[in-house]
Structure formats: C-alpha cells, structure tokens
Amino acid sequence: MKKLMMAATALAGFAAPALAQDAVRLQLQWVTQAQFAGYYAALDQGFYTEEGLDVTILPGGPDIAPPQVLAGGGADVMLNWMPSALAAREGGLPVVNIAQPFARSGLMLTCWKDTGITGPQDFRGRTIGVWFFGNEYPFLSWMSQEGIPTEGGPDGVTVLKQGFNVDPLIQRQADCISTMTYNEYGQVLDAGISPDELVTFKYEDMGVATLEDGMYVLEANLADPAFADRMVRFVRASMRGWEWAGANPEATAQIIIDYDETGAQTLAHQVFMMGEIAKLTAGSDGTLDEAAYQRTVDTLLAGGSDPVISAAPVGAWTHAITDAALAQ
Amino acid sequence: MIVLAPALVVWLSLWAANAILTGGGWDRHPAVRLAVPLIFGATILLVWEMAVHLLAVPSVILPPPSAIAAKFLASTSVLWGDFVQTILKGALSGLAIGCALGLVVAVLVDRFDFLRRGLLPVAGFMAALPIVGTAPILVMWFGFGWESKAAVVVLMVFFPMLVNTVAGLADTTAMQRDLMRTFGAGYWQTLFKLRLPAAVPFLFNRLKIASTLAMIGAIVAEFFGSPTQGIGFRISASNGQLALDMVWAAILVGALAGSVFYGLIGLVERWLTFWHPSQRQ
Amino acid sequence: MKGTVGPVLLVLAAILAFWYVACVPMNAREVLTQAERGGAVLIPPSARERIDAPLLPLLWQNSAHLDQSWSQLRPRLPSPHQVMVEIWDSTVTEEVFSHRGIVQSGEWSNRSLIYHTGVTLSATVLGFLIGAALGVALAVGIVHNRAMDLSVMPWAIVSQTIPIVAIAPMVIVVLNSVGVQGLLPKAAISAYLSFFPVVVGMVKGLRTPDAMQMDQMRTWNAPGTAVLWKLRLPSSMPYLFASLKIAIAAALVGTIVGELPVQRGGLGARMLAGSYYGQTAQIWAALFAAAMLAATLVWVIAMLERRMLRRMGAAG
Numbered sequence: 013m014k015k016l017m018m019a020a021t022a023l024a025g026f027a028a029p030a031l032a033q034d035a036v037r038l039q040l041q042w043v044t045q046a047q048f049a050g051y052y053a054a055l056d057q058g059f060y061t062e063e064g065l066d067v068t069i070l071p072g073g074p075d076i077a078p079p080q081v082l083a084g085g086g087a088d089v090m091l092n093w094m095p096s097a098l099a100a101r102e103g104g105l106p107v108v109n110i111a112q113p114f115a116r117s118g119l120m121l122t123c124w125k126d127t128g129i130t131g132p133q134d135f136r137g138r139t140i141g142v143w144f145f146g147n148e149y150p151f152l153s154w155m156s157q158e159g160i161p162t163e164g165g166p167d168g169v170t171v172l173k174q175g176f177n178v179d180p181l182i183q184r185q186a187d188c189i190s191t192m193t194y195n196e197y198g199q200v201l202d203a204g205i206s207p208d209e210l211v212t213f214k215y216e217d218m219g220v221a222t223l224e225d226g227m228y229v230l231e232a233n234l235a236d237p238a239f240a241d242r243m244v245r246f247v248r249a250s251m252r253g254w255e256w257a258g259a260n261p262e263a264t265a266q267i268i269i270d271y272d273e274t275g276a277q278t279l280a281h282q283v284f285m286m287g288e289i290a291k292l293t294a295g296s297d298g299t300l301d302e303a304a305y306q307r308t309v310d311t312l313l314a315g316g317s318d319p320v321i322s323a324a325p326v327g328a329w330t331h332a333i334t335d336a337a338l339a340q
Numbered sequence: 341m342i343v344l345a346p347a348l349v350v351w352l353s354l355w356a357a358n359a360i361l362t363g364g365g366w367d368r369h370p371a372v373r374l375a376v377p378l379i380f381g382a383t384i385l386l387v388w389e390m391a392v393h394l395l396a397v398p399s400v401i402l403p404p405p406s407a408i409a410a411k412f413l414a415s416t417s418v419l420w421g422d423f424v425q426t427i428l429k430g431a432l433s434g435l436a437i438g439c440a441l442g443l444v445v446a447v448l449v450d451r452f453d454f455l456r457r458g459l460l461p462v463a464g465f466m467a468a469l470p471i472v473g474t475a476p477i478l479v480m481w482f483g484f485g486w487e488s489k490a491a492v493v494v495l496m497v498f499f500p501m502l503v504n505t506v507a508g509l510a511d512t513t514a515m516q517r518d519l520m521r522t523f524g525a526g527y528w529q530t531l532f533k534l535r536l537p538a539a540v541p542f543l544f545n546r547l548k549i550a551s552t553l554a555m556i557g558a559i560v561a562e563f564f565g566s567p568t569q570g571i572g573f574r575i576s577a578s579n580g581q582l583a584l585d586m587v588w589a590a591i592l593v594g595a596l597a598g599s600v601f602y603g604l605i606g607l608v609e610r611w612l613t614f615w616h617p618s619q620r621q
Numbered sequence: 622m623k624g625t626v627g628p629v630l631l632v633l634a635a636i637l638a639f640w641y642v643a644c645v646p647m648n649a650r651e652v653l654t655q656a657e658r659g660g661a662v663l664i665p666p667s668a669r670e671r672i673d674a675p676l677l678p679l680l681w682q683n684s685a686h687l688d689q690s691w692s693q694l695r696p697r698l699p700s701p702h703q704v705m706v707e708i709w710d711s712t713v714t715e716e717v718f719s720h721r722g723i724v725q726s727g728e729w730s731n732r733s734l735i736y737h738t739g740v741t742l743s744a745t746v747l748g749f750l751i752g753a754a755l756g757v758a759l760a761v762g763i764v765h766n767r768a769m770d771l772s773v774m775p776w777a778i779v780s781q782t783i784p785i786v787a788i789a790p791m792v793i794v795v796l797n798s799v800g801v802q803g804l805l806p807k808a809a810i811s812a813y814l815s816f817f818p819v820v821v822g823m824v825k826g827l828r829t830p831d832a833m834q835m836d837q838m839r840t841w842n843a844p845g846t847a848v849l850w851k852l853r854l855p856s857s858m859p860y861l862f863a864s865l866k867i868a869i870a871a872a873l874v875g876t877i878v879g880e881l882p883v884q885r886g887g888l889g890a891r892m893l894a895g896s897y898y899g900q901t902a903q904i905w906a907a908l909f910a911a912a913m914l915a916a917t918l919v920w921v922i923a924m925l926e927r928r929m930l931r932r933m934g935a936a937g
Binding site: 358359361379401458470472477559595 | 624625627628629630631632633636647697698768771772773774775776778779781783784785788790791794795866870873874877878881888889892893896901904905907908911912915916919
Binding site: 043178272278 | 886
C-alpha cells in the first residue's frame with residue numbers, strides 16, 4: 013500500500029510540469045505515531061508534492077537526539093521540545109525555531125491516588141519516573157522551583173530513568189510516572205486502571221509547562237534564501253497537513269499505521285492519540301506565540317541552582333518563515 | 341583529503357617507528373613489547389585529535405580526545421558512582437552468580453548422564469541466543485535497580501559457562517581416570533582432585549570472554565530503565581543532553597574497567613594453572 | 622545423537638511445565654487487582670496492602686481468583702500458548718489474511734515477524750561477512766608481520782571491552798551524517814562484534830602447522846604465499862569454523878543492538894516496540910524468532926563446516 017502510494021506520488025511528480033522536487037528531510041523526535049500526524053497526513057495527501065517538495069520523514073527513537081542528527085547533516089529540519097532546543101543552542105548548536113504547531117503542553121505526572129499525594133510538596137520521599145533525552149528539563153525545572161532536591165532521600169525525590177512504557181506505575185516500582193496526555197496516559201487506562209485510582213498533575217495546570225513539538229533548523233542554513241524558501245513551502249504544507257489531520261482523525265490514524273515501520277502500533281491507540289493531539293494543536297496556525305515562548309524561557313531560567321539554561325536566548329526563533337508561509 | 345595530510349604524516353611516521361622497533365630483533369625485550377601497542381594506541385588518539393580539528397567536526401558529533409580527557413578528570417566522582425553501580429553491583433555480582441551456578445549445574449550434568457544428554461543441547465542452544473533481548477523483560481521482573489542488571493548478566497554468563505565447564509570436566513584422558521581408580525578414589529574425590537583442576541583452563545578461557553559479556557549485559561540493561569546512575573545511564577542521558585565528551589568519558593570508564601578485569605582474570609589464571617602447557621613462556 | 626532426542630524432549634517438557642506453573646506467582650498481583658476491580662473480595666482487600674504482602678500466603682488465601690493467570694492482556698510472564706498464538710498471529714495470520722500481507726498485497730507486511738526477521742537477517746549476514754573477512758585479513762597480517770602482531774592484538778582485545786552496544790546509537794548517527802544509512806550502520810556494528818572471535822581463532826589456526834611441516838615447505842622452496850595458501854589456511858579450517866559459529870551469534874547480537882536506537886524494522890526494534898506499548902507477548906514472540914534465527918544461522922555454519930572438512934578429508 014505504502015509502495016503504491018509512493019509510486020503514485022513519484023509518478024505525479026513526473027507529471028507535474030517543470031516542477032523539480034526539492035528534497036527535505038524531517039527528523040522526528042520519536043517513532044512514527046499520531047504525535048506527528050500533520051506531517052504524515054501532508055505526505056500521504058500529497059500536500060508536499062503540490063509545493064514541489066520531496067519530503068523524507070525520518071522516524072526517531074529512544075537513542076536518537078534530533079539536534080545531533082541536524083548537526084551531522086542527516087536532516088534539514090527537526091522536531092524538538094523547546095527546552096531541549098534552547099539547551100542545545102546554549103551548548104553551541106545554533107538551532108532556530110521556525111514554526112510551533114503545538115500550542116499547549118501534553119506533559120503530566122500520573123500518580124496512584126492511594127499514595128496520598130495531593131500536591132507537588134508531597135513528592136518528597138517518593139519515587140518518580142522521568143524520561144531523559146531532553147524530556148527531563150521540564151521536570152527538573154519544576155522541582156527546582158519547588159525547592160525539592162532530586163537526588164533521593166527522605167526530603168527529595170528519587171528519580172527513575174523511565175523507559176518508554178507505563179510498567180513502573182502498574183507494577184508500583186514508582187509512585188508517579190511521566191506521561192503524555194496523548195500516549196502513556198491512555199496506556200495506563202488501557203491496562204484496566206480507572207481514573208478514580210489516579211491523581212494527575214498537568215504541567216499546564218501547575219504553571220510549569222514548556223512548549224513542546226516545534227520545527228527547528230540550523231541558523232546557518234536559514235541564511236541561504238533557497239533553503240529558507242524550501243522551509244516556507246514545507247511549513248505551509250505541514251500546517252495544511254495538521255488541519256487535515258484534525259478534521260479526519262480516523263483516516264489519519266490509518267495513515268500512521270500504514271507508515272509505521274515496526275508494525276507495533278494499534279489503530280485504537282492511534283485514534284485516541286490523534287484525538288488528544290488535536291487538543292494540543294487546536295488554534296495554532298504554526299506561528300510561535302511570543303508570550304508562550306517567554307513563559308517557557310522564564311520557567312527554564314527559574315531553575316534555581318540547576319537551571320536548564322543560564323541566560324535568555326537571543327535569536328532562538330523567527331517569524332520570517334511562518335509569515336511567508338501564511339501570507340499566501 | 342589534503343587537509344588531513346598532517347594526520348597522515350603522523351600516522352605513517354609512528355607506524356614506521358613501530359616497524360623499526362619490531363624489525364630490529366629487539367622485540368624479545370619486555371619494554372619493546374609494551375611500547376609497540378602503546379605507540380599504536382597513541383597513534384590512533386593523535387590521528388583522531390588531528391582529524392577532528394582539521395575537518396572541523398562539530399563537537400556534538402565527535403569530540404576530540406583532549407576534551408574527553410578533560411571531562412573525565414573533571415567528573416571522577418560522578419563516574420566513580422556510575423562505576424560502582426554498573427560494574428561492581430551489576431556486572432560483578434551477576435558474573436559471580438552466573439559462574440557459580442554454571443559450575444554447580446555442570447557438576448550435576450556430569451554426574452547424571454541423563455541430564456547431559458537432555459540439558460546440554462538445550463544449554464548449547466541458549467548459549468547462542470541474543471540474551472540482550474531479554475533485558476526489557478528482566479527489568480520488568482526485577483525492577484530498575486542493579487538486580488535486573490545482575491539478572492541479565494547471570495543469563496548471559498550461565499549458559500556458556502555451563503557448556504564449557506562440562507567440556508572441561510570431560511577433558512581428562514582415560515589413563516588419568518584409570519590412575520584415580522587404582523587409588524580407589526570415589527566419584528567426588530576424582531572430581532575434586534582430577535577433573536575440576538583439569539577443567540580450570542577451560543573455565544578461565546571462558547571467564548575472560550564472560551567478563552566482557554557481563555559488562556555489555558549490565559550496560560545494555562540500563563538502557564531499559566535504571567536509577568539516575570550507572571555507565572549505561574550516563575552514556576544515554578549525556579547523549580540526549582548532547583554532552584558527547586561525557587559520553588566518551590563514560591565509555592572510557594567501561595573500557596578501562598573491562599581491560600583491568602580481563603588482566604586480573606589473566607593473572608589469577610596464571611597463578612592457578614601454572615602447570616598447563618599454555619602457560620609456558 | 623541417537624540417545625539425546627528422548628532426554629532433550631523430556632527436558633523441554635519439564636521446562637514447559639515449569640513455565641506454566643511459574644505464570645501463577647509471576648502474574649499474581651495483577652490478576653488479583655483485576656479480580657478486585659471485578660468485585661471479588663480478597664485477603665488483604667486493597668492493592669496497596671497487597672504490595673508488601675508475602676507472595677505464598679497471598680496465593681494460598683486467594684487461590685480461587687487466580688484462574689486468569691494464563692490469559693492476562695499485559696502479563697509479566699505470558700503463558701506459552703499466549704506466545705505461540707502471538708507468533709502465529711504475527712506470521713501466518715498477518716501474511717495470509719491482512720490487507721498488507723503477502724497474499725493480498727504481494728509484499729511482506731511490516732507488521733509480521735517474517736518481515737522483521739528478514740531485516741535482521743540481511744544486516745546480520747552482511748555484518749558477519751564483513752567481520753569475518755576483516756578478521757581473516759587481520760589474522761593473516763598478525764601472523765606474518767611482527768609489528769602488527771605486537772600492536773594490533775592487545776588493541777583487538779581492548780576493542781571488545783569498549784561497550785560498542787552502548788555507543789551503537791552514536792555510531793549510527795555519525796554514519797548517518799556522512800550519508801551512510803539503512804543497512805550499513807547496523808552491519809558495521811555486527812562486523813565489530815564478529816571480527817574479534819575470527820581474529821583470535823584464525824591466529825591460533827594459522828599458527829598450528831608445526832615445525833616439521835614448515836620445514837617441509839622450506840625444502841620445497843615454497844614462497845610465502847604458497848605456505849599461506851597450501852599449509853596455514855587449510856590447517857586453520859577447524860579453528861575458523863569454530864570461531865565462525867561464535868562470530869555469527871555475535872553478529873546477530875550486534876544487529877539487534879543496532880536496531881534498538883533506530884526503530885526502523887527488525888527484531889530488535891520489534892522487541893523494544895513491544896516493550897513500549899506493554900505488549901509482552903510481542904516481546905517474547907520476537908525473542909523466539911531471534912532464537913530460531915540464531916539456531917538456524919549456527920546450524921548453517923555447521924553444515925558448511927561438515928561439507929568443507931569432508932572435502933578436505935579432515936572429518937567423517
């Protein structure tokens with residue numbers, strides 16, 4: 013099915029008059045799933061081809077750091093969470109945000125209600141599962157603001173490097189785990205646990221949310237007008253893809269299943285994920301909201317003794333691409 | 341490639357130095373035997389350092405050895421904690437348990453011929469399996485702490501040790517076994533005085549390979565879940581934070597630990613099996 | 622071999638029986654929690670109290686509610702028939718009945734174990750061939766060149782202590798950044814793990830001809846290449862094949878480890894994906910497939926060995 017679609021796309025490409033296909037490689041920050049619905053929808057529905065782009069979507073994985081791939085020239089544009097991108101920028105890799113489809117954060121902590129946890133200060137002395145690989149920054153920042161040390165002990169939290177499943181919670185190896193509203197929380201419910209048995213803390217509600225999936229490119233590349241033009245077309249087609257995905261959740265879930273190379277995804281879970289993702293992208297046309305950006309930077313800087321970034325970033329984002337993309 | 345010319349010059353000249361050292365008939369001298377591999381290693385490091393600078397490789401892809409050394413020296417306390425967690429608690433305990441179990445079961449298999457015919461083929465099959473695939477399952481069963489890492493190591497080490505120990509126990513000639521019989525020795529005496537000592541060279545050969553497997557097992561198991569300590573954790577988390585110099589510093593710890601361990605086992609082997617032909621200089 | 626079939630079957634049957642029994646204590650806590658949600662009254666009644674309760678009394682007091690131990694959706698230990706069903710579903714059912722299977726679409730479905738086994742197999746074979754060739758070449762160099770002997774061998778040993786499995790993701794990223802993608806990075810890691818046994822085995826093997834045989838070659842005024850080709854290499858065949866068996870198992874491990882970070886198909890990716898979504902039976906099914914693959918590959922080498930040695934007159 014996928015080969016047929018790709019062959020059809022290629023043929024359409026040949027048929028399009030005098031439109032050379034510019035190559036763009038997008039590095040996802042995780043495996044193929046509805047979190048990236050907009051891009052797969054745009055690919056499948058031919059929005060990229062209509063813009064004259066030949067897009068290759070590179071799935072991520074547990075040990076793939078998109079900034080590294082970008083630095084190595086393995087991709088032209090990457091998806092990344094803003095804390096990770098800003099940290100990379102400060103660490104010497106000048107990445108620039110060109111679009112922000114995700115207006116809201118889906119990160120939350122899910123705890124067992126019978127642990128008696130009612131608020132962040134109850135985390136002291138507890139074991140909490142946290143993802144790494146760039147996803148630990150919001151949590152560390154939050155704990156720093158609350159004044160809770162993360163090295164363990166009765167007065168701090170013991171952090172577990174959570175793998176990417178929900179077993180630590182189900183088997184009670186951790187009192188709380190990090191979950192995304194659109195993925196792991198659904199898996200916890202699928203495991204037969206009812207919401208009454210859980211207490212959740214959404215980072216948005218706690219005021220410590222940071223911006224999540226955004227599109228980033230290398231600053232040096234952005235100076236090249238041909239590259240910038242490719243990005244404008246890419247962002248335009250991608251946002252069309254997000255609109256289409258939001259309007260057609262079931263069809264999008266099926267597209268994701270078709271493109272999934274591991275064959276491990278299930279349709280039901282992807283439909284759930286698409287529904288939740290739509291809540292995070294709703295209302296965003298891809299333009300980065302400056303106020304939200306500032307909130308993210310303030311959260312990261314307020315990290316007390318161990319801030320994620322030490323200084324406010326300069327030139328970390330641009331509206332140039334989204335302005336041009338939406339102008340048409 | 342022209343830009344790499346200085347690196348090539350360095351490489352070729354050090355290679356020539358090595359060739360001179362070994363060609364001149366001085367290679368029987370212990371100092372030369374030590375110098376040659378050291379020169380080879382130094383060559384690799386020098387060429388690496390020069391290549392990174394000459395080709396302007398970004399440090400988030402590959403840092404130069406100088407940066408790695410600096411990071412290593414600056415983070416000894418963190419790396420020591422990782423070393424204790426992964427090597428001492430995870431790999432070593434797993435190695436000890438796996439080898440002990442392998443030895444015990446090997447004696448049982450040797451004693452009961454039925455087990456030899458039934459269990460040994462199965463064990464040989466299990467010894468060839470990619471045990472790393474069991475790491476996520478074992479983390480699920482034993483939790484995030486060092487216990488699951490030790491469990492992976494036990495699995496990786498047990499089957500090869502079993503197969504090789506049984507082979508070693510059988511490696512006595514008929515004349516030697518007859519001799520024991522003329523002394524009126526029972527099964528257990530024969531075991532302890534003839535067959536176990538005869539098996540020891542096999543054991544140590546396998547133990548050296550098992551020690552490297554143990555380290556790999558412990559580190560890979562950490563990828564699937566760990567507390568915020570351990571060599572595997574450090575490599576993975578630092579990679580995610582784009583701190584590549586820390587990644588390589590952790591790898592250096594692992595390589596050092598593995599080499600030291602290999603050497604230690606070699607020393608113990610020489611002490612215990614001084615009588616074996618392979619130990620003659 | 623004759624006397625082994627019966628005992629092996631008996632041992633396997635014992636393992637299977639032990640496995641079925643072990644499902645009960647392994648899955649007990651989740652089974653009881655499920656029963657509690659279904660309204661059953663257990664001793665002790667709440668999940669929180671059961672965490673710390675000792676296992677055997679727990680099983681004894683609640684034995685009436687343990688019947689779901691072998692059909693859990695997210696088991697800690699899937700029962701053998703659950704694994705068998707998963708293997709069947711991922712191979713036959715997927716290929717024959719699914720719209721992406723080979724019967725209906727003409728190519729292997731990306732949800733089937735057959736496809737993933739093929740992905741792993743191709744990288745393993747490629748890596749093994751590269752590693753074996755490299756190992757033989759290095760061994761020949763070590764035996765003939767004193768400088769290489771003293772300098773390369775210690776570092777070959779050290780290379781095996783560097784946890785390549787830990788830097789596999791970086792290796793793949795570095796190779797991707799120079800444009801090498803897909804099969805080759807995984808094959809590179811396989812080759813790294815498989816070259817060392819071949820080097821060690823071949824060095825030993827190439828040095829087996831004793832002084833008398835070497836003298837014989839000298840009396841015939843044989844040039845170095847002839848000595849290598851006609852004496853050293855043939856004598857090293859048994860050692861070569863023994864180390865090839867180890868090397869191919871190592872190559873498989875390397876491929877699986879190389880698939881873990883990249884998640885683009887293959888048995889390693891499948892195992893990890895199963896772990897993410899809590900599909901325990903998927904992990905076990907992929908593990909079985911990997912075991913079958915390993916056994917098949919080693920068996921192929923053993924067949925080749927028997928053929929080769931029979932042609933050389935070295936074995937019956």
